[in-house]
Amino acid sequence: MSLPELHKNHVRLPDGSIEKTTTTLNLGPTHPATHGVFQNILELDGERIVSAEQTVGYIHRAFEKIAERRPLYQITPLTDRLNYCSSPINNMGWHLTCEKLLGVKTPKRVDYLRIIIMELARISDHLICNSVIGVDTGAFTGFLYVMQQRELIYEIYEEVCGSRLTTNIGRIGGFERNFNDIAFRKLEQFLEEYPKVLKEFENLFKRNRIFMERTIGAGPISADRALNYGFTGPNLRAAGVDYDVRVHAPYSSYEDFEFNIPVGKTGDSYDRFLVRNDEMWESLKIIRAAYQKVQEFKGAEAEVFHADVPEYYLPQKKDVYTKMEALIYHFKIIMGEIDMPAGEVYHAVEGGNGELGFYLISDGGRAPFRLHFRRPCFIYYQAYSELTKGAMLSDAIIVMSSLNLIAGEMDG
Amino acid sequence: MGLTNEHVQQRLQEKFGETLTDFQEPYGFLTFTAPKELNLKVLHFLYDDAELRFQFLTDLTAVHYPDRTGEELAVVYHVHNLVDNIRLRFKVFINIETPDVFTATNLYASANWMERETYDFYGVNFVGHPDLRRILNVDEMDYFPMRKEYPLEDETRIDKDDEMFGRGGHYDYGNTTDEATGSTVPESEQQKDTYPV
Numbered sequence: 110m111s112l113p114e115l116h117k118n119h120v121r122l123p124d125g126s127i128e129k130t131t132t133t134l135n136l137g138p139t140h141p142a143t144h145g146v147f148q149n150i151l152e153l154d155g156e157r158i159v160s161a162e163q164t165v166g167y168i169h170r171a172f173e174k175i176a177e178r179r180p181l182y183q184i185t186p187l188t189d190r191l192n193y194c195s196s197p198i199n200n201m202g203w204h205l206t207c208e209k210l211l212g213v214k215t216p217k218r219v220d221y222l223r224i225i226i227m228e229l230a231r232i233s234d235h236l237i238c239n240s241v242i243g244v245d246t247g248a249f250t251g252f253l254y255v256m257q258q259r260e261l262i263y264e265i266y267e268e269v270c271g272s273r274l275t276t277n278i279g280r281i282g283g284f285e286r287n288f289n290d291i292a293f294r295k296l297e298q299f300l301e302e303y304p305k306v307l308k309e310f311e312n313l314f315k316r317n318r319i320f321m322e323r324t325i326g327a328g329p330i331s332a333d334r335a336l337n338y339g340f341t342g343p344n345l346r347a348a349g350v351d352y353d354v355r356v357h358a359p360y361s362s363y364e365d366f367e368f369n370i371p372v373g374k375t376g377d378s379y380d381r382f383l384v385r386n387d388e389m390w391e392s393l394k395i396i397r398a399a400y401q402k403v404q405e406f407k408g409a410e411a412e413v414f415h416a417d418v419p420e421y422y423l424p425q426k427k428d429v430y431t432k433m434e435a436l437i438y439h440f441k442i443i444m445g446e447i448d449m450p451a452g453e454v455y456h457a458v459e460g461g462n463g464e465l466g467f468y469l470i471s472d473g474g475r476a477p478f479r480l481h482f483r484r485p486c487f488i489y490y491q492a493y494s495e496l497t498k499g500a501m502l503s504d505a506i507i508v509m510s511s512l513n514l515i516a517g518e519m520d521g
Numbered sequence: 522m523g524l525t526n527e528h529v530q531q532r533l534q535e536k537f538g539e540t541l542t543d544f545q546e547p548y549g550f551l552t553f554t555a556p557k558e559l560n561l562k563v564l565h566f567l568y569d570d571a572e573l574r575f576q577f578l579t580d581l582t583a584v585h586y587p588d589r590t591g592e593e594l595a596v597v598y599h600v601h602n603l604v605d606n607i608r609l610r611f612k613v614f615i616n617i618e619t620p621d622v623f624t625a626t627n628l629y630a631s632a633n634w635m636e637r638e639t640y641d642f643y644g645v646n647f648v649g650h651p652d653l654r655r656i657l658n659v660d661e662m663d664y665f666p667m668r669k670e671y672p673l674e675d676e677t678r679i680d681k682d683d684e685m686f687g688r689g690g691h692y693d694y695g696n697t698t699d700e701a702t703g704s705t706v707p708e709s710e711q712q713k714d715t716y717p718v
Contacts, residue, residue, distance in 0.1 A: 455550060
């Protein structure tokens with residue numbers, strides 16, 4: 110075979126490709142700067158992005174299908190794996206959805222304890238997101254520095270439920286056990302140490318010239334477009350819309366607390382950073398107030414950690430061995446033999462990334478007939494190509510981390 | 522907070538008359554059913570009306586009801602009026618043989634991926650969608666996995682009896698009995714009369 114012929118067979122360029130002036134770049138699926146399994150096919154003109162096309166679904170695990178064959182309590186571990194930076198919020202959201210369907214009313218102390226856990230989770234979520242923006246702009250220190258505080262939050266989870274990342278925390282009706290003294294002591298330690306750390310972290314970034322130059326104007330979005338794109342949570346608030354599920358549809362007694370909803374103006378990466386930062390301060394305020402309210406319970410009330418719903422709440426193990434009723438309920442719950450009322454529920458909570466919704470249809474069986482998760486990440490990631498159009502390649506990375514995209518939540 | 526469920530219902534009935542049915546308020550959430558030709562008209566009316574302003578699409582998904590012959594699939598819309606803070610949900614029932622509804626992408630940019638997801642899992646054909654491809658599953662997949670006829674687990678398994686979990690026996694998933702022997706015990710666990718020497 111002659112050489113030209115060999116070349117012809119070896120390299121096959123599409124027609125007209127010689128005139129192509131843009132470069133195609135595969136950002137991901139596994140790229141050190143994308144923090145998760147994302148693929149973006151970028152069309153670049155020099156260093157400017159002409160268009161970006163996202164591919165999602167690399168870690169799709171069919172949770173909605175799996176949930177159709179599981180009793181309610183076995184679905185909680187599935188929700189852990191949505192936004193795994195703040196799994197307790199997902200768990201609580203799921204319990205609240207079930208409680209709405211089953212008509213379970215939780216005691217106030219349970220609500221306040223839940224709020225403490227949820228706000229801790231929000232802090233750990235925002236902490237990761239904000240410090241990762243720092244990493245992507247070249248400041249690794251902040252990321253490592255706040256890790257010790259996240260560690261403390263995880264230790265509090267550990268005292269309450271025994272696990273750290275995928276928590277499976279709480280049960281329908283309350284918690285699996287009461288908070289022990291170590292949990293409260295660690296919470297106090299956190300409330301003591303954390304403000305200083307957050308202040309230092311803030312000083313590192315907030316008015317940092319390099320950080321501001323990198324993030325201001327990176328991936329801005331107007332309030333109008335953000336709403337049209339289904340943005341919720343900090344990303345929507347950064348664009349100037351003060352929509353927060355905790356205020357608009359209070360759950361778990363959020364109406365008992367005073368807090369502000371920080372909003373931004375331009376919806377760019379810097380505003381998203383600031384909104385998350387301010388939200389951490391607000392969360393801290395809520396935790397303090399909630400902890401104070403928890404301490405006000407005295408006597409028998411201070412021991413309440415679940416609602417009195419024997420049909421759905423697993424009895425104490427010592428009762429299972431000694432009491433007939435408890436044994437029966439234990440068996441029925443574990444075997445998933447409790448029928449739930451037929452009905453359709455939509456319940457939303459303010460997750461780390463926005464409105465995390467659970468759409469649950471029950472036909473009166475033991476497992477949901479249909480369960481759909483409204484996953485905020487999945488919905489707002491669509492805007493990514495619009496956000497990065499015309500931006501520099503390095504901005505694409507920052508926009509991605511400032512949107513706080515979590516692959517687990519996106520792919521469901 | 523001027524807007525109430527009753528008022529929204531009244532406005533909808535004024536506009537669309539008897540075509541909207543099954544108005545309910547489970548857990549304080551206004552729900553109704555719309556005919557499939559009207560899904561976009563209803564959405565447009567809810568969006569454009571100066572009073573209603575349901576301009577935020579919270580969620581879009583589908584449900585498969587195998588028992589409802591002729592209208593097996595339901596497309597479910599959750600919309601939210603953020604100004605008056607009121608939500609509503611409506612369903613559009615379609616035949617599984619001709620699963621066509623109009624797309625909402627011209628109204629809501631967020632509908633794009635949600636419709637792709639719904640297509641991916643239920644095969645709902647959104648007429649007019651700019652880019653109706655699979656999104657979470659692989660492109661080569663040739664079925665719609667969230668439909669009820671597709672079992673969760675390997676179809677060849679006969680050792681698992683679903684009687685205890687979920688709605689076992691309600692729908693035949695085809696994996697509860699071995700057709701050849703009529704037994705629920707897998708071949709590997711059956712008592713053998715003879716043993717290999």
